[in-house]
Amino acid sequence: MADDAAAPVAGTPGSGAAPRVAVLGASGFAGALAARLLHRHPHFELGAITARAEAGMRLDELYPHHRVPVELTTPDVDRIAEGHDVAVVAYPHGASSEAVAALHARGLVVLDLSADFRLTDPAVYREWYGDVHVAPDLFGTAVYGLPEIHRDALRGVRDGGRLIAGPGCFPTASILALAPLARAGLVQDAILDAKTGVSGAGRKLARTTHYVDVSENVHAYGVAGHRHQPEIRQELVAQGMDTGVQPVFVPHLVPVDQGELVSAYVRTTRPVDPDEVAALYRDAYAGEPFVELTGAEPGMRDVLASNVARLRTHVDPRSGHVLVFATIDNLWKGTSSQAIQSLNVAFGRPEDEGLLV
Structure with a gap:
């Protein structure tokens, strides 16, 4: 040599x-x-x-x-x-x-x-x-570190900018929930109703939060505008959502340790039927190792301590709204295990390596 x-x-x-x-x-x-x-x-x-x-x-x-x-x-x-x-x-x-x-x-x-x-x-x-x-x-x-959306860009990290921005936990669930509809130009407006466990506040706030304030209680926060809202909108616009759409995002604190559920209520740009919506999501997430489509309403416990996002779609026959439910573990798929998934992609490793726990 x-x-x-x-x-x-x-x-x-x-x-x-x-x-x-x-x-x-x-x-x-x-x-x-x-x-x-x-x-x-x-x-x-x-x-x-x-x-x-x-x-x-x-x-x-x-x-x-x-x-x-x-x-x-x-x-x-x-x-x-x-x-x-x-x-x-x-x-x-x-x-x-x-x-x-x-x-x-x-x-x-x-x-x-x-x-x-x-x-x-x-x-x-x-x-x-x-x-x-x-x-x-x-x-x-930075490359936005959501592999299901930015896999190709993550593969170029080592040869390009070398910087990955890990998504927020709420944006992870919200973007996965709405990306297929955004790509199809179907989002006229959307309300994102999110629930999260106490660990979402971080270690310092979680350890100073009084048990009596959280137990047997649910409350909304960030109603005047949560900082994850522009992140969600940015990524959905990049997927094809009209720039005039401003999704409403309201998080709620629920009395659980960790976990997250986003319920998305979407008014579409034209009438859709359940089969069309189901096909959009099947096509979008076919072969994705960490996205599960289910016919039952997903719950936080379904994905606890895993890198899985679990989604369900439903078309309401009376209002015509598309309902999408997405649940993740906010500390895993919402933050740390997704970071490892992104590194696996960036370094050419099997995407699920070290994450099948």
Whole structure:
């Protein structure tokens, strides 16, 4: 071999090297689950896992059920960049951009679980987040990490921008629920009625939420405008929904640990019948390893601790509305296991590798 021959990049087919993955923010619900899945993954190698307040603890002390006997360390971008090929950044919105930009600049594949890189229009970002983006050069360059919609773009991550924006949990269920109708130009308007478990608030808020406020109670929140609403609209417009459509999205907190159910009520642009709608969804999700179409109303427990999205469609004969029900586990398909699914696609691995649990 010539001396100047390029060495294969770690994790690429034929390199013989497993990609080493760091998880930043592994003390949170999403980061801890990502670390668990990577620790057991047959191809990726879990490297550093970081936290600030919990540095020095082992993850299996903080989350015994994840069984990850790895010590949490203080985040150090230079150290992570030297010893890793991939970084999963599980920081809250606003705290993520700086670390993502620094790791991206050092050549790592970066998968961000915050909302910092999901939107593509700077004006929309300012409207909903009101911030000057910390990494404006990267804004709008990320691949949206929903494999069922953006599989081809994810396959090019290693050779292109090297940045993946993990979708929000509500957008994951909502987009999967409505994408087939959007592609067919059938969405005239839509109401998305979403229910989520307490873990959707994140570790800090979940642990300070009073049991008496949640138990035997359901309440709506974000009614004036939830930040996932523009993300849902952006992706549905990209799938073919008319730009004049503004879906209504209202989330509700329900007294469960984890899980999510989105009930979508869609007024269509023309009359449709059940067979046509069923065919649209069969064609859209044929062969998808993690989308199940069912004739029964799906429940959160159906998909608990899995990477599965379970959908059911129904055409109401009186109003003509199409009803679509989509349930996911908000911590798994809604966040962390979907991140691993995206990495599998990006690195040319079997899409279900490490996720059939």
